Amino acid sequence: MKKSTSLLLTLFTFAFMIGQEHSHTGASAMTYPNIEGYVTLKTDLHMHSVFSDGNVWPTIRVQEALREDLDAISLTEHLEYQPHSEDIPHPDRNRAFDLALAEAAEHELLIVPGSEITRSAPVGHSNAIFITDANTLMESEAEKAFTAAKKQGAFVFWNHPAWYRQSPTGNPILSDFQKKRIANGELHGIEVINSMDYAEESLALALEQNLTIMGTSDVHGLIDWDYTEKGNHRPITLVFAKDKTLESLKEALFAGRTVAVYNDLLVGKAEYLKPLLEQCIKVNAVAYEMDTLVLRVELENVSSSDLLFENAMSYTFYSKPPIFTIAAGQTETLQIKTLEKVSNIDLKLKALGAFTAPKEQPIVEWNIVVE
Ligand SMILES: [Zn+2]
Ligand SMILES: [Zn+2]
The missing domain is CATH 2.60.40 (Immunoglobulin-like)
Structure with missing residues (x-):
């Protein structure tokens, strides 16, 4: 739902690009070293395809991730916001995950099952990842969706809490809804970087509430158009895992072993960022x-x-x-x-x-x- 690029801007960018020479340095794979005791996994755990309000087929998300040498991705389609549903009716909300998983079969890329629970403020948007069935999260009351996610053992993080369309000051507001979810063990992380936006206030909340620090692209269009062609890499979360498996990735996220990265900006707890x-x-x-x-x-x-x-x-x-x-x-x-x-x-x-x-x-x- 958070689109930072209008169609017009995208078309303009494209027209501009084909009119001039451009470098492909930005298209290179990303690399970050391991730290003692852990492997560093490069992850983007928030993105969209045509199965919600994105503009690409899920296989493209896998191919983009391979180009940047990511270790794990999650296609977190909005459960409730389905602007393409007339063209692509999909009663099974696990479909984007299934297609991505098939595309990644021959590769080392981990595909994490996920969904975006989507409400207006103060509930806002949250991603539930490592879910076992997206369909069962489709509840009329947001509270029930979080309960269902917890039942599936999901890792849940608060998306773009500082998004000015939901919080006009551009600052996150920790509502009673989030406070209850945290107290109930139903909310575990927070995006401090979402697409091109970094909020120091979200970092303050992460530290105060002991939430896992996340950075994600929340991409709807093409990674190439939004980031690579501008000389950028997408925002990612570096996760310090015991090994490269879904199980270890999940354990590390719950343990808060992350650093959010967007180009030259690195945000994380001192115990992981310094090493x-x-x-x-x-x-x-x-x-x-x-x-x-x-x-x-x-x-x-x-x-x-x-x-x-x-x-x-x-x-x-x-x-x-x-x-x-x-x-x-x-x-x-x-x-x-x-x-x-x-x-x-x-x-x-x-x-x-x-x-x-x-x-x-x-x-x-x-x-x-x-x-
Ligand atoms: Zn969102
Ligand atoms: Zn999103």
Whole structure:
């Protein structure tokens, strides 16, 4: 239901694209490193097809996910909003999942069964994923839909709580409905990033209510038109799972082991975001420049996010400003003025595009041994 691109804008974008040369760098697969004890799963658990108000067949969602090398997706069709139902009547609300599952059969992509429970504010929209039967969630009262989802063992998250069409201030409002769902164990996560929107207030709610931090595309059109052709990747949730299975993915979501990512924006609890950032940077070479006291450190960003850092050490740099970017997949060299020869150094950088709470950016540390 949340469409950020009008048809007109889409047509304009397309006309603009075919009129000029464009790069396909954005079409490359996404990559994020594992953290200690967990594999990092790249997931997009909120999207639509023609089986609700999306514009593509479910197989396209699978193919798009393969192009970006995602590990798991969920087609979360609106249960109640069915604008294509005259052309595509579908009494069985599990149909989009079945088609996606068949398309993904030959691939490693996990398909998570899901549905979007759709109401006006204050109930709003929520995704129930890992459900066993979407049809049984079609209840007239929203409360009953949440009860049915809980009965199926579903992981449920609050979608775009800050959406200005439902909350004109652009801020989430935690209503009695959500408070009850949280108290009943029927609401477990919250989108802090939905399509191109990030709400710090939603992050504050996630931390305050101990909800799992989510980022999703909520795509209705084409990933290519909405993101890739503009040089972006879709928003995703990185999930730190014990292994790459549906069962582990579900366990990790319930345990809150996530980081939401949209390009160079990374949002998550410090205990997961800091180790992730630490792993995103590989230290390739360390040596003093000739006979000087200037230590040369080569850093490689092995993630798909451009990482913006600020020097958080008392040492200053010889040739770089204190704020610098290491682009995705690229290498940067720091020249650190250590004033005396040291045998190891704690490199400390504040990650300016990463948030562990509103206005709070983590300082990441790497202990570097000088050869
Ligand atoms: Zn929605
Ligand atoms: Zn949606």
